[in-house]
Amino acid sequence: MVLTTVLVAALAGVLTASAWSWSAPWLLGGFAAVAAARSAWSMVRDLLRGNVGVDVLAVTAIVAAVAVGEVWAAVIVVLMLTGGEALEDYAAHRAEHDLTALLSNAPRVGHRLLPDGTTEDVPVDEIRPLDRVLVRAGEVVPVDGTLLTAVAELDESSLTGESLPAERVAGDEVLSGGVNGASAVTLEVTRAARDSQYQQIIALVEGAAASRSPMVRLADRFAVPFTAVAFLVAGAAWWVSGDAVRFAEVLVVATPCPLIIAAPVAFMAGMSRSAHAGAIIKSSETLEKLHGARAVAFDKTGTLTSGRPELTEVRSAGRLSSDEVLRLAASAEQFSSHVLAQAVLGGATARGLTVAGSGSAEESTANGVTAQVEGRTVVVGKRAFVAAAAGQDVPPTALEPGELAVYVAAGGTYAGALVLRDEVRADARTTVDDLRSHGIRHIVMLTGDARPTAEHVAAELGIDDVRADCLPAQKVEAVVGLVERPVVMVGDGVNDAPVLAAADVGIAMGARGSTAASESADVVILRDDVSLVATTLTIGRETVNVALQSIWVGIGLSVALMLVAASGVLPAVVGAWCQEGVDVLSILWALRATGSRSQRVRVAPSLEQAPVPS
Numbered sequence: 001m002v003l004t005t006v007l008v009a010a011l012a013g014v015l016t017a018s019a020w021s022w023s024a025p026w027l028l029g030g031f032a033a034v035a036a037a038r039s040a041w042s043m044v045r046d047l048l049r050g051n052v053g054v055d056v057l058a059v060t061a062i063v064a065a066v067a068v069g070e071v072w073a074a075v076i077v078v079l080m081l082t083g084g085e086a087l088e089d090y091a092a093h094r095a096e097h098d099l100t101a102l103l104s105n106a107p108r109v110g111h112r113l114l115p116d117g118t119t120e121d122v123p124v125d126e127i128r129p130l131d132r133v134l135v136r137a138g139e140v141v142p143v144d145g146t147l148l149t150a151v152a153e154l155d156e157s158s159l160t161g162e163s164l165p166a167e168r169v170a171g172d173e174v175l176s177g178g179v180n181g182a183s184a185v186t187l188e189v190t191r192a193a194r195d196s197q198y199q200q201i202i203a204l205v206e207g208a209a210a211s212r213s214p215m216v217r218l219a220d221r222f223a224v225p226f227t228a229v230a231f232l233v234a235g236a237a238w239w240v241s242g243d244a245v246r247f248a249e250v251l252v253v254a255t256p257c258p259l260i261i262a263a264p265v266a267f268m269a270g271m272s273r274s275a276h277a278g279a280i281i282k283s284s285e286t287l288e289k290l291h292g293a294r295a296v297a298f299d300k301t302g303t304l305t306s307g308r309p310e311l312t313e314v315r316s317a318g319r320l321s322s323d324e325v326l327r328l329a330a331s332a333e334q335f336s337s338h339v340l341a342q343a344v345l346g347g348a349t350a351r352g353l354t355v356a357g358s359g360s361a362e363e364s365t366a367n368g369v370t371a372q373v374e375g376r377t378v379v380v381g382k383r384a385f386v387a388a389a390a391g392q393d394v395p396p397t398a399l400e401p402g403e404l405a406v407y408v409a410a411g412g413t414y415a416g417a418l419v420l421r422d423e424v425r426a427d428a429r430t431t432v433d434d435l436r437s438h439g440i441r442h443i444v445m446l447t448g449d450a451r452p453t454a455e456h457v458a459a460e461l462g463i464d465d466v467r468a469d470c471l472p473a474q475k476v477e478a479v480v481g482l483v484e485r486p487v488v489m490v491g492d493g494v495n496d497a498p499v500l501a502a503a504d505v506g507i508a509m510g511a512r513g514s515t516a517a518s519e520s521a522d523v524v525i526l527r528d529d530v531s532l533v534a535t536t537l538t539i540g541r542e543t544v545n546v547a548l549q550s551i552w553v554g555i556g557l558s559v560a561l562m563l564v565a566a567s568g569v570l571p572a573v574v575g576a577w578c579q580e581g582v583d584v585l586s587i588l589w590a591l592r593a594t595g596s597r598s599q600r601v602r603v604a605p606s607l608e609q610a611p612v613p614s
Contacts, residue, residue: 028071035062035078060231061251070248070572107142107176111135113186124193131189135180144196145187147172151367153181153338165340182338182363226555230254230562237566246568253561253575261583262550266590270543273594278527279507279536286522289505290540295484296440296533297499299475299491300447300457303509303530305422307492309340309404311347313419315397323353325416329408331356332371332378336363340406343420344380368406379409390414401452424460427531432461434534438541442484446475448495475499490533507533546593554586 016024062078111119113132124142127133132148135141141154152168156178165181168174174187176196234250267284274281281287298304314322330348333341334355348355358378361371368381370389379389383405387394390409397405397417406418432443444465447454451468458466467478472495479487479499486504489496500506501520508521509528525532561578564570570578 107140110142136184144191145189149185152185155179233562249565249572262586262590263547266547266593269593274539280524287540289486291544295442296488297444302492304428309343309420312421316416327353329380331373376411401456472498476502543593550586550589557582
């Protein structure tokens, strides 16, 4: 529409300089009337919903200008109106372009077992209860079912929030959405795909998003008083002068250019600044809600904690040094893809230990690893597994909430235990403190973990409100029930998707989190850095402050021009161009939302590790 307006104006200019000059006013007036009718239709629909927007004044100005023959002034107003709409749409579409497709990791195909022992790949919607399905290593479980395989190890962190692997034995229920471990397993289907856990979570997301209340745009909050003042001044000028042209002249300079253009420009600048910092903000509405945020809720695993177990302590049984126990364990685990094996290897590397070669390594699913290391049999895994291999009793080692022990035997003798923990992120406490310093009144932690583990993490971070043992629906209830509004929710897993959609602002840790969480969120953090939550909040607040400033600057200048036009010394066309000058000043002020040069320099190095798509 912007391009069309420019082309019509150019054509009218050509006609004015030709023998067809008489047609130029008709072209301009007709085009402005059509543009006004288009905007009026949207305006009427908004009025029927009870919303009075800034378009009312702009449409009136266009109609008044055409009615008194000031067609060029009318077209200038059309250009302003369509330009503001285009900027707003561009900002929204640019943000959407930076995100991935909806639920790209959702299981779509299942391997159904046939009576002859072979498998056939079928869409998950065709899988029925009592069917048997094969889930290969590393695949997402497509439907809920009962485990038929003797033992299985599943990563259910995206469903439950628990970072450590979940072990299941034959007869246990297995929920869709979890990720299978290193060995293929067989399930007997208990629920069709549409009734399974994963699809229920998706339904929760859709329901939560639909229940959100619509928000009035920032510019529209100024629409009623500004429109009233403009009509009052224009009507008074007409009444005093007795000239209807005076009414149009006032309305042309009163057209709400700052309201229509300044706010979208500021929001686009703020969204661009946020993207360069490593967080995609999907809409200008999100920026406004961040500006007023009063409460923040955090998921624990993968958000406040790393989501990856790390070695915290090596406890030797006395025969070998702690470094030797760790070195032997890492040597046995080096060929395993298990998440705990990676933690053991990472711990050995951090201590500068050299891993020895191992032979005839054998992994027992959900139990541990047995390997030959430097002529000795080394067994690493669960206490019962290590005790059976060593042929002796292995005493349990004392653990704090959130800790897990991996036991080690070497040469047929118990050697010690490795203590692992999902550590709190180094910058999590700073993030919580920063949020409080920015006026966040209430911080709450929601998690599917047991209360002792949850309270231990919360104590480290200074969070008083802890909701533990939460299912996805209970997280939604907790957020909806918070008194302080707006509420910001931060999470990363599939289980967080419903509550991200239910919150006033959902922030997804998208670097390692699920696509379901990213799709249901309003903000997606592209780097594995929780401190960007505080950064995003700051950008939201500063952006809206700049937008408000630019609006007030524009309104002040517009009111001054209205008073001048009311005196009759400002022709409509000149007034329209003066209003465009006000636009320029408002836009320049709004562009301050990009932040200072120093602010951009501080975030720029991060782009080398995680480039933001443009």
